[in-house]
Amino acid sequence: MSERQVLISVRNLKKYFYVKRSFFGKIQKTLTAVDDISFDIYKGETFGLVGESGCGKTSAGRTIIGLYDNTGGEIFFENKLISAGSEGFKVKMQFLRDQMKSELKAVLKDNFEEIARIKEQYEVVIKDEESKYHDALKKQRNAKRNPRDIQMIFQDPYTSLNPRMTVAEIISEGIKTHKLLEGDQIMERVYHLLETVGLKREHASRYPHEFSGGQRQRIGIARSLAVDPKLIICDEPISALDVSIQAQVVNMLEDLQNEFGLTYLFIAHDLSMVKHISDRIGVMYLGKLMEIASSDDLYDKPLHPYTQSLLSSIPLPDPEANKKSKRIKLEGEVTSPINPKPGCRFATRCKYAKDVCKTQNAELVEVLPNRFVSCHFVKEINNL
Amino acid sequence: MIVRENILEVKNLKTSFFTHLGEVKAVRDISFSLKRGGILGIVGESGSGKSVSSLSIMRLIESPGRIIGGEIIFDGVDLAKLSENEMSDYRGSELSMIFQDPMTSLNPVFTIKNQMIEVIRRHVRITKEQALKEANNIEKPEEKEKALKRIEKGLTRRVNKKEALERAISFLKLVGIPEPETRINEYPHQFSGGMRQRALIAMALSCEPKLVIADEPTTALDVTIQAQILDLLKRIKKELDTTIIFITHDLGVIAEICQDVIVMYGGMIMEKGSVNDIFYRPQHPYTKGLHQSIPKDVVGQKSRLVPIEGSPPDLLNPPKGCPFSPRCKYAMDICLEEAAPLFKITDTQTSACWLQHVDAPDVKGFTKSGGVE
Amino acid sequence: MDKNKFKFLDSEQKLDKEQIRKSLTYWQDVWRRLRKNKLAIVGLISVVLILLFATIGPMLNKYTYNKQHLDYKNIPPRLEVYELDEDLIVYMSGMYHLILVSEKGELLQRFSLANADRNLITRRYTYRLFDEEDNEIAAVIADFSYQTDPNKIDEGIPFSLTYNDQEYKLPTDKVWNRTFLLGTDLNGRDLLARVMYGTGISLVIAFAAALINFFIGVLYGSISGFVGKTTDIIMMRIVDIINSIPLLLYVILLMFVLKESWFEINVLNRIFGEGGLGTIIVTLISVYWVGMARLVRAQVLGLKEQEYVLAAKTIGVSNYKIIKKHLIPNALGPIIVTMAMMIPTAVFTEAFLSFIGLGISAPKASLGSLASDGAQFMQTYPYQLVVPSLTIAFMMLAFNFLGDGLRDALDPRLRKG
Numbered sequence A: 001m002s003e004r005q006v007l008i009s010v011r012n013l014k015k016y017f018y019v020k021r022s023f024f025g026k027i028q029k030t031l032t033a034v035d036d037i038s039f040d041i042y043k044g045e046t047f048g049l050v051g052e053s054g055c056g057k058t059s060a061g062r063t064i065i066g067l068y069d070n071t072g073g074e075i076f077f078e079n080k081l082i083s084a085g086s087e088g089f090k091v092k093m094q095f096l097r098d099q100m101k102s103e104l105k106a107v108l109k110d111n112f113e114e115i116a117r118i119k120e121q122y123e124v125v126i127k128d129e130e131s132k133y134h135d136a137l138k139k140q141r142n143a144k145r146n147p148r149d150i151q152m153i154f155q156d157p158y159t160s161l162n163p164r165m166t167v168a169e170i171i172s173e174g175i176k177t178h179k180l181l182e183g184d185q186i187m188e189r190v191y192h193l194l195e196t197v198g199l200k201r202e203h204a205s206r207y208p209h210e211f212s213g214g215q216r217q218r219i220g221i222a223r224s225l226a227v228d229p230k231l232i233i234c235d236e237p238i239s240a241l242d243v244s245i246q247a248q249v250v251n252m253l254e255d256l257q258n259e260f261g262l263t264y265l266f267i268a269h270d271l272s273m274v275k276h277i278s279d280r281i282g283v284m285y286l287g288k289l290m291e292i293a294s295s296d297d298l299y300d301k302p303l304h305p306y307t308q309s310l311l312s313s314i315p316l317p318d319p320e321a322n323k324k325s326k327r328i329k330l331e332g333e334v335t336s337p338i339n340p341k342p343g344c345r346f347a348t349r350c351k352y353a354k355d356v357c358k359t360q361n362a363e364l365v366e367v368l369p370n371r372f373v374s375c376h377f378v379k380e381i382n383n384l
Numbered sequence B: 001m002i003v004r005e006n007i008l009e010v011k012n013l014k015t016s017f018f019t020h021l022g023e024v025k026a027v028r029d030i031s032f033s034l035k036r037g038g039i040l041g042i043v044g045e046s047g048s049g050k051s052v053s054s055l056s057i058m059r060l061i062e063s064p065g066r067i068i069g070g071e072i073i074f075d076g077v078d079l080a081k082l083s084e085n086e087m088s089d090y091r092g093s094e095l096s097m098i099f100q101d102p103m104t105s106l107n108p109v110f111t112i113k114n115q116m117i118e119v120i121r122r123h124v125r126i127t128k129e130q131a132l133k134e135a136n137n138i139e140k141p142e143e144k145e146k147a148l149k150r151i152e153k154g155l156t157r158r159v160n161k162k163e164a165l166e167r168a169i170s171f172l173k174l175v176g177i178p179e180p181e182t183r184i185n186e187y188p189h190q191f192s193g194g195m196r197q198r199a200l201i202a203m204a205l206s207c208e209p210k211l212v213i214a215d216e217p218t219t220a221l222d223v224t225i226q227a228q229i230l231d232l233l234k235r236i237k238k239e240l241d242t243t244i245i246f247i248t249h250d251l252g253v254i255a256e257i258c259q260d261v262i263v264m265y266g267g268m269i270m271e272k273g274s275v276n277d278i279f280y281r282p283q284h285p286y287t288k289g290l291h292q293s294i295p296k297d298v299v300g301q302k303s304r305l306v307p308i309e310g311s312p313p314d315l316l317n318p319p320k321g322c323p324f325s326p327r328c329k330y331a332m333d334i335c336l337e338e339a340a341p342l343f344k345i346t347d348t349q350t351s352a353c354w355l356q357h358v359d360a361p362d363v364k365g366f367t368k369s370g371g372v373e
Numbered sequence C: 001m002d003k004n005k006f007k008f009l010d011s012e013q014k015l016d017k018e019q020i021r022k023s024l025t026y027w028q029d030v031w032r033r034l035r036k037n038k039l040a041i042v043g044l045i046s047v048v049l050i051l052l053f054a055t056i057g058p059m060l061n062k063y064t065y066n067k068q069h070l071d072y073k074n075i076p077p078r079l080e081v082y083e084l085d086e087d088l089i090v091y092m093s094g095m096y097h098l099i100l101v102s103e104k105g106e107l108l109q110r111f112s113l114a115n116a117d118r119n120l121i122t123r124r125y126t127y128r129l130f131d132e133e134d135n136e137i138a139a140v141i142a143d144f145s146y147q148t149d150p151n152k153i154d155e156g157i158p159f160s161l162t163y164n165d166q167e168y169k170l171p172t173d174k175v176w177n178r179t180f181l182l183g184t185d186l187n188g189r190d191l192l193a194r195v196m197y198g199t200g201i202s203l204v205i206a207f208a209a210a211l212i213n214f215f216i217g218v219l220y221g222s223i224s225g226f227v228g229k230t231t232d233i234i235m236m237r238i239v240d241i242i243n244s245i246p247l248l249l250y251v252i253l254l255m256f257v258l259k260e261s262w263f264e265i266n267v268l269n270r271i272f273g274e275g276g277l278g279t280i281i282v283t284l285i286s287v288y289w290v291g292m293a294r295l296v297r298a299q300v301l302g303l304k305e306q307e308y309v310l311a312a313k314t315i316g317v318s319n320y321k322i323i324k325k326h327l328i329p330n331a332l333g334p335i336i337v338t339m340a341m342m343i344p345t346a347v348f349t350e351a352f353l354s355f356i357g358l359g360i361s362a363p364k365a366s367l368g369s370l371a372s373d374g375a376q377f378m379q380t381y382p383y384q385l386v387v388p389s390l391t392i393a394f395m396m397l398a399f400n401f402l403g404d405g406l407r408d409a410l411d412p413r414l415r416k417g
Helices: A057-065 A087-106 A112-142 A167-177 A184-196 A201-205 A213-225 A243-260 A271-277 A295-300 A305-313 A319-324 A355-359 A378-382 B050-057 B084-090 B112-123 B128-136 B141-153 B161-174 B193-205 B223-240 B251-257 B275-280 B285-293 B333-337 C026-036 C038-055 C191-227 C229-244 C247-258 C262-272 C277-304 C307-315 C319-355 C367-375 C383-410
Strands: A006-021 A027-042 A046-050 A072-077 A080-084 A150-153 A231-235 A263-268 A280-285 A288-294 A365-368 A371-373 B006-019 B022-035 B039-043 B065-074 B095-098 B211-215 B243-248 B260-265 B268-274 C078-085 C088-092 C098-101 C107-110 C124-130 C136-143 C160-163 C166-168 C173-176
Touching: A006 A057, A006 A087, A006 A263, A027 A057, A027 A072, A027 A087, A027 A263, A027 A280, A027 A288, A046 A057, A046 A271, A057 A150, A057 A231, A057 A263, A072 A087, A080 A112, A087 A112, A150 A213, A150 C307, A167 A184, A167 A201, A167 A213, A167 C307, A184 A201, A184 A213, A213 A243, A213 C307, A243 A263, A243 A271, A243 B285, A263 A271, A271 A295, A280 A295, A280 A305, A288 A295, A288 A305, A295 A305, A305 B223, A319 B251, A319 B275, A365 A378, B006 B050, B006 B243, B022 B050, B022 B065, B022 B243, B022 B260, B022 B268, B039 B050, B039 B251, B050 B065, B050 B211, B050 B243, B095 B193, B112 B161, B112 B193, B128 B141, B161 B193, B193 B223, B223 B243, B223 B251, B243 B251, B251 B275, B260 B275, B260 B285, B268 B275, B268 B285, C026 C038, C026 C383, C038 C191, C038 C383, C078 C160, C078 C166, C088 C136, C088 C160, C191 C229, C191 C277, C191 C319, C191 C367, C191 C383, C229 C277, C247 C262, C247 C277, C247 C319, C262 C277, C277 C319, C307 C319, C319 C367, C319 C383, C367 C383
Parallel strands: A046 A263, A046 A280, A150 A231, A231 A263, B039 B243, B039 B260, B095 B211, B211 B243
Antiparallel strands: A006 A027, A006 A072, A072 A080, A280 A288, A288 A371, A365 A371, B006 B022, B006 B065, B260 B268, C078 C088, C078 C173, C088 C098, C098 C107, C124 C136, C136 C160, C160 C166
């Protein structure tokens, strides 16, 4: 591949949902949907993001496109900052203050030394967070996001189109909002887009409920193409479609990529389809990235224990192969992303887990060229 | 291998829904048989009729739908002719169903215990031996006479709450739910998705039915949980000798768990065969098309999917002739006029395609048939 | 088997690949469901009839709502008449006016009663009928001693009529009043015309209130629901506070304050005319907008997370446009139902207020004020109360049936693919 430019860069992205506040607004439960993930997507490639339910892939997609404000971390598009998260620092400050208060309560009132010590200890940390907070605020003020750059294709073809708008209105909404064209040119572009996605000009005046699922998904794709985006985030675009239609849509996405030089972030849980369409894949689990590799490398030789068991769980459309394959069984269920415990998120289900896994989180490290894994014992497990 | 008898024979089943827009022909004449102890997979996409077929077998079709023809011979009895009362005796005890969405299949306001015991007490009766033991403990001679006479006729009493509870707990254990004695008192929302599905399976098995129909039971679950559930079903079939019908659109799952396969499209059966037949020697253009449209990438090569062009048929106005003809590469004149019968390919495999007919042109990949099934 | 049939088709022969299912539009589907609901159709037809009654009715009617016919005060719709002779059929009203009635029931002329003809001792009054040239045509003697004379009370009649020396003690016939189909009030005004007019006024008030409530409620509710967070909390608490006051009490107080106030005289009456029409509309609005606001907010909250709204956000559509093009059109169903149900509520509230004297006043008339006027004479002229009350009841039932039917017809869950 000729010199690859980074189109979008995600650094330490965090998206927390603060569920359950007390009457006074004190946060009691934090849902760590996306918890410090970093990756790059190169221009023209398809980056797949996989994981099971609750792993945070959909939240990641929505945070990247700006539907959610990121709690922490930064997103760069074409090397320019488009989003800096500050809320996380503010919440952390509040949390530290509360912690300090409760620690002070436990100390006797006349133990001035201890009180001073605790206060000093906390002041340092709180000040640190505060400066980070203001930094992030400043960055966010200077950050500029152009909505045309990143577009999204949604999962459910039955709810992603406004039932009261015609196909033409749906597709042209972006064009009109950004005043890209005027008058007749708008309809010409709508017709052109319809034909590009394999529909007909006559369809422009119809309503969504007159179309099948596959056709509706094509309309959604036409809508996102209308503003000439550079990156399209595909959030489970084929999960709700029949098998025979999925192939049509996937082929079309590939063709469009070649024709318009698009870059895709392909979020899905159908691992075989992700492998087919992606150049590189990131595997998420409970808000964290466990492994990033090219799709061939990932399927040929997965390095992270989670990826290994995930891939071995896929039933292949090949009866004899299924009989021969050794399934790595995963016991138990996915733990909750609410108020997670420290340490590696996968530790509770990992058969290689040791003590350090339960206390310390593993960083995403490049263990082989272009292969990133976050596991303390990745080398030992795979005999590297 | 011992040849086992057929536990289910479906003959020319037809089910339609009479809506204000017209008659939706959901199932248009399907016939198949199922051996005791086997696992049959029914694969098809939306509109193929696979779910409606299973609901028809369970006689769960409600207005405006109706079974309009055919026989459903289960263990010698034609289910299609039973009254609703008679059928409700069969449901749960002789044949039961596992549905797709574990979130909505369990009643959220009742505990698991409540729901399982309800089913068990409806159907399960104590064994003859146990009844005899109880009868022998009766003191008054006239009452003893009466009780023994009833046992003679085969009427034992239904299990009581305690017995039902024990049975429920044992089934929860069977499906792998940890600490079943305490967890049985919980509500569905306290169970995770995978656990709920296990509980549903336990409920479906609790009366030891002969046939279990599983309608897309793993579609809503994660891949790792799906693997657990499929393993569970395989184990249960072994331990309880239950016959299973597994309905899905996922070819991988079919290959993983099923022994025999039926491929449905547009309310009709396109192809029937053993799992190896369907995967290694498919005869019908639709089956072949399905295989080509799912990714089977070999590491290192990037191949292109070959989709089946077009979309699923409109069941209000199904095409005359073969339902797949509008999308079929090999469609011939006769395909538009008349649906093909199921041609016999081997002892185990049949395919409903005119290409199998003696007079059809020779095409690579399609064998001619000896005769009609 | 015809061997020729085994020929491959070329692509044109294959059926149209992408079958587009032509199904009904949203409103066609709604109409179809509404049609099936018999009660709703009854309601719809009734509403149409009511509208025609109020709008076209007055044009077809001979009389206006405020013309007084002093000869014919308090005449009921059904008359008990005395046929004294061929061509001499008379009716005695409750006010003891004697009226000449035609065979069919038309009111022709009123008899005169001079003071000299009133014999207060015998209680015999002589009524005389004159023609245009003041010639006496007939004289009828009414004997009211049947009410006072102890010997005659037992006969149980209020009076007898004597003509040409023949005494008639009981009415001979019952006819429908063909001049004033629903009778007249104490000022001789045609009750039918007044009821038509009153219905019109009630409808104007109800529709105006519903319409203005729509705008206020939608604006308030959509902002609250869309913006969310603190704004939503504050806006909804205001709504809660307004809601916690018993509405009827609030309405009465407001009417009390506004009536005769500077605001009413200089602002409302200028816009809406005399009689308090504006005042009552303002009162209804200031209380009932709350229901609409709540509903719209709930709808917006639910629709906000729909994928097509998210898609619009990612495209960069402004918030105002999102509310206008995506949220409100999809929330119209419950909004329409709420408006349809608001109408009977408004009708009833207005009627109630007018009944207790706080609503519409002269020169205008509403169904409530008509009922109020009629209530005074409940014992003697019950029709003056019954007719407007039945009209109110009929209107409310009709709108309620229609509203119920609309609710079912617009329910999105019932809509299939």
